[in-house]
Amino acid sequence: xxxxxxxxxxxxxxxxxxxxxxxxxxxxxxxxxxxxxxxxxxxxxxxxxxxxxxxxxxxxxxxxxxxxxxxxxxxxxxxxxxxxxxxxxxxxxxxxxxxxxxxxxxxxxxxxxxxxxxxxxxxxxxxxxxxxxxxxxxxxxxxxxxxxxxxxxxxxxxxxxxxxxxxxxxxxxxxxxxxxxxxxxxxxxxxxxxxxxxxxxxxxxxxxxxxxxxxxxxxxxxxxxxxxxxxxxxxxxxxxxxxxxxxxxxxxxxxxxxxxxxxxxxxxxxxxxxxxxxxxxxxxxxxxxxxxxxxxxxxxxxxxxxxxxxxxxxxxxxxxxxxxxxxxxxxxxxxxxxxxxxxxxxxxxxxxxxxxxxxxxxxxxxxxxxxxxxxxxxxxxxxxxxxxxxxxxxxxxxxxxxxxxxxxxxxxxxxxxxxxxxxxxxxxxxxxxxxxxxxxxxxxxxxxxxxxxxxxxxxxxxxxxxxxxxxxxxxxxxxxxxxxxxxxxxxxxxxxxxxxxxxxxxxxxxxxxxxxxxxxxxxxxx
Numbered sequence: 001x002x003x004x005x006x007x008x009x010x011x012x013x014x015x016x017x018x019x020x021x022x023x024x025x026x027x028x029x030x031x032x033x034x035x036x037x038x039x040x041x042x043x044x045x046x047x048x049x050x051x052x053x054x055x056x057x058x059x060x061x062x063x064x065x066x067x068x069x070x071x072x073x074x075x076x077x078x079x080x081x082x083x084x085x086x087x088x089x090x091x092x093x094x095x096x097x098x099x100x101x102x103x104x105x106x107x108x109x110x111x112x113x114x115x116x117x118x119x120x121x122x123x124x125x126x127x128x129x130x131x132x133x134x135x136x137x138x139x140x141x142x143x144x145x146x147x148x149x150x151x152x153x154x155x156x157x158x159x160x161x162x163x164x165x166x167x168x169x170x171x172x173x174x175x176x177x178x179x180x181x182x183x184x185x186x187x188x189x190x191x192x193x194x195x196x197x198x199x200x201x202x203x204x205x206x207x208x209x210x211x212x213x214x215x216x217x218x219x220x221x222x223x224x225x226x227x228x229x230x231x232x233x234x235x236x237x238x239x240x241x242x243x244x245x246x247x248x249x250x251x252x253x254x255x256x257x258x259x260x261x262x263x264x265x266x267x268x269x270x271x272x273x274x275x276x277x278x279x280x281x282x283x284x285x286x287x288x289x290x291x292x293x294x295x296x297x298x299x300x301x302x303x304x305x306x307x308x309x310x311x312x313x314x315x316x317x318x319x320x321x322x323x324x325x326x327x328x329x330x331x332x333x334x335x336x337x338x339x340x341x342x343x344x345x346x347x348x349x350x351x352x353x354x355x356x357x358x359x360x361x362x363x364x365x366x367x368x369x370x371x372x373x374x375x376x377x378x379x380x381x382x383x384x385x386x387x388x389x390x391x392x393x394x395x396x397x398x399x400x401x402x403x404x405x406x407x408x409x410x411x412x413x414x415x416x417x418x419x420x421x422x423x424x425x426x427x428x429x430x431x432x433x434x435x436x437x438x439x440x441x442x443x444x445x446x447x448x449x450x451x452x453x454x455x456x457x458x459x460x461x462x463x464x465x466x467x468x469x470x471x472x473x474x475x476x477x478x479x480x481x482x483x484x485x486x487x488x489x490x491x492x493x494x495x496x497x498x499x500x501x502x503x504x505x506x507x508x509x510x511x512x513x514x515x516x517x518x519x520x521x522x523x524x525x526x
Contacts (some may be wrong), residue, residue, distance in 0.1 A: 004142050006075045015113050016134035017061075017068050022109060024060030028053040075146065080120065082130050092130055096150040098122050098519060100300055100326035104140050104293040111291060116140040120147070121326035144295065147370040148280055164273060176278030179348050180337045190339040191263030194311045197254075198261055262514050272287045277351045282322070284336060296334055300324045301352045302470045303442035305333060306345065310436045319343045322352070323442075323473040333473065354441055357429050366479025369461040374479070375412035421477045421486060426495075428468065430477055442468060442475050444495045452485050468492075 032053035063086075071084040075092075085092045101121040110116065115134035122130075135143065182190070271288035281297040303323040312318075318340060321333040337345055349356055357363075390398040401422040418434040423444075430440040449469035458464055466486045468475040480488065 004075055004139070004146055007077070009072045009074055011068065011072055012132055013115055013134050013136050013139070014068070015136075016110070016115055017064055018113065019110055019115065019134060020064035020068075021057070021061050024057050027060065028056035031056070042115065075143070078150075080130075080147070082132070094120055094122060094130060096147055097149055099151060100324060101294055101296055102144040102147050103295070104144065105138075106287075106291040106293075108289040110134050116293075118143055148295070163460060176276035176280075176283060178274060179274075179277050179282075180340060180344060180349060182270060182273040182277040182339065186339065187273075187513075188263055190270070190317075191266035192259055193309060193317065193339075194262035194266050195258045196261045196265060198265070199256050265269040270338060273338065275348065277348075282336060282352070284334065296322060296324065296326065296336075298352055300326070301354075301469075302446050302472055303351065303440060303475065304352065304354060306441075308436050308438075312339075313436050316341055317343060318342060320348055323470060325472040349441070352425065354443065356441070357439075361422045361424065361429065363422045363429075364429075364480075364484065365420045366416060367461075367463040367481045368370075370458075370463045370479030371413065371416040373457060373461060375409050378412070379409040382408060419479065421480070423491060428475065428477075428492075432477060440475055442470060444492050446470065447456055447492055447496065450488060450489050450492050452482075454482075459482065 032049040066086055067084070070086055070089075071082075073083070074081040079095045080099075081091065081093045083089060086247045099120050099122060102120045104116045105119060106116045110133075113134075114137055116137055117131050117133040118135055118140045119131040132140075132143075268288050268290075270286050272291075273286040274284070276283045277298075281295050281300075284292075284294045284296070286292060301322045301324055305321045305323060306318050307321070308318045318337075319335060320337040321335050323333045326334065337348055346356055382401055384401075386398045386401040389401060396446065415434050418437060419432045421431070422429040426444055428442045428444060430442075431437055447468050448471060449467070451467040451469070453463045453467060454464045461483050463479050464482050466477045466480050466485050466488055468477070477488075478501065
């Protein structure tokens with residue numbers, strides 16, 4: 001057990017105030033520069049800029065100190081309590097058993113100072129999670145370890161936990177087995193598939209400040225038109241070959257910039273990406289400047305998604321994500337293998353207690369009525385655009401909507417064969433998409449609800465959408481013939497009914513592959 005002080009009021013690391021102070025200086029630089037290059041203050045505008053900057057730093061530093069003084073936390077026997085606020089106080093208590101993940105995040109400056117932000121993810125939404133900014137590296141790791149131990153103790157103390165379960169519970173394994181890691185060469189390859197021109201968005205944002213520091217209006221079209229007019233004769237004198245070469249060189253530079261941006265963004269996010277599996281769960285570490293360290297308990301993985309991209313799929317590259325109540329920044333599922341081959345994904349899937357579909361998996365496609373409806377309806381709507389085009393535009397343009405409608409119709413009919421699902425003794429598989437297919441795997445034992453939904457057209461045509469509720473996500477199987485949808489629901493209900501619900505949170509039981517775990521089920525049919 002950790003030797004952290006318990007049941008006593010504590011504050012975050014005092015050195016964290018230095019992070020806040022430097023952030024205040026950074027925030028004061030832009031307004032100070034704007035004043036220095038503006039007409040405010042006349043000849044003394046540099047002093048005015050300096051005064052404004054110092055005032056902003058001093059006031060910001062004061063609020064940073066007061067915020068640090070008024071933020072306290074208590075490590076309790078059953079929960080962690082956090083109080084914060086200057087005038088309006090807020091107090092929050094989070095029981096250990098409700099904490100899904102504990103992650104450590106170290107941005108560049110805190111990382112240099114040996115500090116980390118400890119984030120407690122409860123699965124109640126990003127706005128409801130709590131964080132301690134900042135603790136020392138040792139304090140953060142010790143607190144995470146304590147939460148793991150307390151959470152396991154809460155689960156093992158449940159009514160269904162037996163001495164045999166406690167004896168079978170896994171022992172701490174801080175190192176664990178490395179399941180997946182990305183080398184610098186793999187990162188560069190990954191980055192090449194992440195082609196991005198986001199740098200232009202950054203430049204566009206930077207241009208917003210040009211008006212404040214210069215007399216040039218970069219958004220004035222007349223300025224750029226005049227420049228092009230002046231340079232027009234010079235460009236024309238270069239000749240067609242030079243002009244074509246210049247255009248090709250510009251295009252090549254754009255492509256290089258796009259690939260370079262993708263590589264840089266990927267390296268910043270996934271540098272040193274490592275996924276390990278220990279008795280405590282899955283541990284993911286990644287990041288070059290901002291380093292994150294996330295631990296995901298294996299028994300809290302509700303489902304997994306195997307995705308890919310339009311181009312990377314042709315080269316056999318895929319990504320694997322875990323679906324759970326806890327999520328990455330941005331509300332996305334935890335990515336555990338962002339750029340891997342199928343053979344590299346399989347061991348991770350097995351370690352989480354799941355299995356991939358194989359040759360014996362019996363796939364079922366959506367109904368032919370669903371295929372026809374999803375192909376004809378959008379195609380007919382597009383073809384209907386030919387009427388106003390023929391009336392209000394040139395008659396030569398009227399065939400275009402029909403060509404587009406035909407392409408949509410053919411694509412939808414072809415995509416139908418890749419839209420399928422399968423059900424085996426323990427799992428449900430869903431696959432859709434033929435250019436960049438997405439595969440979802442969910443265990444039948446962890447479904448919270450199952451709903452059969454039909455719209456007016458679906459009721460008339462005899463098919464339905466089956467919504468399978470998961471903690472942290474949903475799984476929808478569309479176009480299922482109504483009779484099959486009812487059989488699917490009955491099969492899932494039978495599996496859930498045979499489960500001992502009281503053993504849901506017993507780590508020793510859930511750690512076993514194919515272990516039976518239960519929860520409440522909400523059945524709705526429309």
